[in-house]
Amino acid sequence: MSEYTTVQTDITDANLLRLALQDVGLPFEEATVEAGGDRNGLSLVGYLGDTRPQTVQFAIRRRNLGRLSNDIGWVWDESAQRYFAYVSDYDTHLSNVKQAVEQVAQRAAYHQVIKTVNEYGMMIESETVTPSGEIQVVVRTF
Amino acid sequence: MQYLITIKNGKVTITVQGLAGAGCQGKSVEFAQLLGGKIEMTEHTEEYYAQVAATAQATVQRQ
Secondary structure, three states: OOOEEEEEOOOOOHHHHHHHHHHHOOOOEEOOOOOOOOOOOEEEEOOOOOEEEEEEOEEEOHHHOOOOOOOEEEEEEOOOOEEEEEEEOOHHHOHHHHHHHHHHHHHHHHHHHHHHHHHOOOEEEEEEEOOOOOEEEEEEOO | OEEEEEEEOOEEEEEEEOOOOHHHHHHHHHHHHHOOOEEEEOOOOHHHHHHHHHHHHHHHHHO
8 A cells, every 4th residue: 555645735725726627637526615614525545445544625536547546635734724735655656647746736826826917907918838838927017 | 017927846936027116026025925936036126226336335435
């Protein structure tokens, strides 16, 4: 059984994380959250079908990752006020899983930028994605 | 004021393009904090250059 590794993210907003997961394109599940209730209502499942103690708000199930993969998930940490990703030690060596987690972080950061730019009433001049995946956004104040 | 925002590996870096007045710099820092990012490089303020020039002049006068 592969243990889960906790990866800190800069994601602080569930809406942005949801948008990022949609961008990445892998099917995901989101826990139903009641007002004032615990956000992390989904259990992660290992590659043998075993339910793990880790619970999360967002999960990509192993069937969408690979035959030997474990679920990956994002847990809301109330004290840190941010999300942490759970990735099994085994899956950290798989390029598709590593890429998915990195893409989610990248897209969430992008949506955070666009949200803040709009809130600030700034104008987007250009958006470029380099071959390495780096996103460059030029904005201008009015 | 123009900003170049670079997003790499989920990290945000903001570069201020153009000469920034002191007030604009404060806004840039606030903007960067809202983005959860950092100011990588910024032009110095006119006040900064004036301060550097004044310090250099004072040094020359003391010699």
